[in-house]
Amino acid sequence: MAVRIMKPAAYKQEQQLDYGTEAQHDAVKQIVAAVAEQGDEALRQYTKQFDRMEIRDFRVEETVIQAAYSDVDKVFLEALRRAADRIRSFHEKQKRLSWHDSQPDGSMLGQLIRPLKRVGLYVPGGTAAYPSSVLMNVIPAQVAGVKEIALATPPSTAGEPGINPYILVAAAELGIQEIYRVGGAQAIAAMAYGTESIPAVDKICGPGNIYVALAKRYVYGKVDIDSIAGPSDITVLADEHADPSYVAADLLSQAEHDALAQAVLVTASPKLAEQVQQEIERQLESLPRKEIAARSLADNGAIIVADSLDECVDTVNRIAPEHLELLVEEPFALLGRIENAGAIFLGPYSSEPVGDYYAGPNHILPTGGTARYASPLNVDDFLKKTSLIYYSKAALAEAGPDIMTLARGEGLEGHARAIAIRLEKEGM
């Protein structure tokens, strides 16, 4: 039995944020301090120690990036370009302008809304390279107007160029030429503090292993970070009109990510629950990543049978899923009752992979129930605001007494005097 069927009350969501062990904390603390102090020298040493590579130049040469094109499937590249266009188009709609508002009293207030100057993106190494994640991270930053985007990814001893060609090509397609062969906590430290080779950034994005995650937590405050992502999850809310084979396929597409991934069906139809359970068994048989998916479903999967659609909705809001599919007769009618979800996929043809790769919205979404308060990666994440305050002489004359009252009420006479000295000198 690949997935257990249970009642809503029996479903306990795991808090899966990994805060690491003491030993991991200490290792990260030491790595960050060493890189902050010794720069490239420390980077070379850790790369030798952890990646078993001797690196002279961290910067990946432009010729290497161009050469990667010959290792990339042309059909894939064409699809990637079309996906990039759609992702860019969706994020363009999020752009914002600085604004101001001038009042008759002579005051002017506003917000400057401007891009960050320099952003670093971490791209994990290993066999599972995700060029789609390069698009999803880089495009919102570019649309925001970020001029400098640097990418760091661990080098590998497995053949030349030692970096997945799909990653290099995805970056090149977006015009990113600043790529560094460095990984782990040392890469995060380098981007936060800067080294001789790698200028410091203002914000670090991208996923990684526990060392990368701890390093991001550690440097937060010195630079901004995107978020600490947990395992991916999906909740499918389906009624008796849903095709069980679609539901099963969508749950499996989440479960194949890794054993910690969480795939959940919520339904008020016991019949659908059983059909989906059988379909999962059937489809699982021939899935290449069958073992990972089976483990994920057994450990973290669930088919939750509620008594009513209302109870289904309550359960979904409690889970606050990263991905929510509404496979019900009238998905748009449910929208106003969904309080918490990273992305909502409506109807039978909006399978999660449509959003993972192609439709345009970001696939970097709040995991582990954080959709209660967090949002998909978006253009705002690469913008900063600055308040503007202009007061004319007349505006200050009018507001001055109130400001002094408030300052003195809080015991800050110096604040009051900064106003008083102006009112006196100007005879206001």
Added chain:
Amino acid sequence: MAVRIMKPAAYKQEQQLDYGTEAQHDAVKQIVAAVAEQGDEALRQYTKQFDRMEIRDFRVEETVIQAAYSDVDKVFLEALRRAADRIRSFHEKQKRLSWHDSQPDGSMLGQLIRPLKRVGLYVPGGTAAYPSSVLMNVIPAQVAGVKEIALATPPSTAGEPGINPYILVAAAELGIQEIYRVGGAQAIAAMAYGTESIPAVDKICGPGNIYVALAKRYVYGKVDIDSIAGPSDITVLADEHADPSYVAADLLSQAEHDALAQAVLVTASPKLAEQVQQEIERQLESLPRKEIAARSLADNGAIIVADSLDECVDTVNRIAPEHLELLVEEPFALLGRIENAGAIFLGPYSSEPVGDYYAGPNHILPTGGTARYASPLNVDDFLKKTSLIYYSKAALAEAGPDIMTLARGEGLEGHARAIAIRLEKEGM
């Protein structure tokens, strides 16, 4: 000599983020765990231990809140109301709407932009109670549409009601009735995990001592937090047209906050530098918080004399001040060259206290150079986004092959099959 005069190169900004001691970390970890497990019982115990108070009901009674009005100066209250109106008006302009975009191919994409459900605000206790901070924290949340806002503040043995009446009245003026007498790390833990008396929130805002700051860092991920604020800072960029007495008064109004506050003048006029130094000496004499201000100026203050206006601007951008005053002949002409600042005050009548209390923009601003990437507290901080994805049968038929190519290129066959099964079944 209250403030040193120096060259730009000699000015080293202190990284003032306090990460606490090991002992403080351990204490906070233990407090958070105890409150998460034992709820009110642990809250009562810590309140007895740290605040020397025996608390039966944490919730402040409505009668107590109403009674606070009799302890509040009427003139102050009127000024506070006018300030609240202006703050609300400025934040109303930041509101955003959900949007969607429908394409001819039958797809629809969009963003739901909605308020968080429940927010907790921490208000420090002690003698320096800042009702203005209650306005600055609560109003953006209310404008965003947050329905539930809870306030926590430490109880005091100093007379009834044990909570500063100005805090109670500021909250009541905004319609906040849910106020708890609990402080420190235990208050943060209670808002993050919930107890019998205090329902858990989705986001925690507000300043506090090192225990509060560490507890916020610790619960981040379980809930969202606003930021970890450091000491306040101001940089005044002034030219020879500036009135030295205004510059001095504004620097002093920052320095009086606390000894760690940082007040800096940047100018290309050696004459102004000397005049301001003398004015500071003169004005300091009669300032009630003279000792604090003098310590702040001696330890963290600076008068930086640059060779040119260009060098002034570079210095300001390197400092990335929380508050920036442009006391120059043409302040608006400089605006486009200022890259990093939390709030910019333009011209001689826009003294920082205008923004601290009254004009409308938020006074909760990025400190310690974080204006490179962070923003003033604003309405967006209380909104969350959810992506919407609807694909029709026709839209999926067109996009399907590309999506399958991308999924298979990343080795995720299960993702491809979630699309394939639909294309096959529907004969697309």
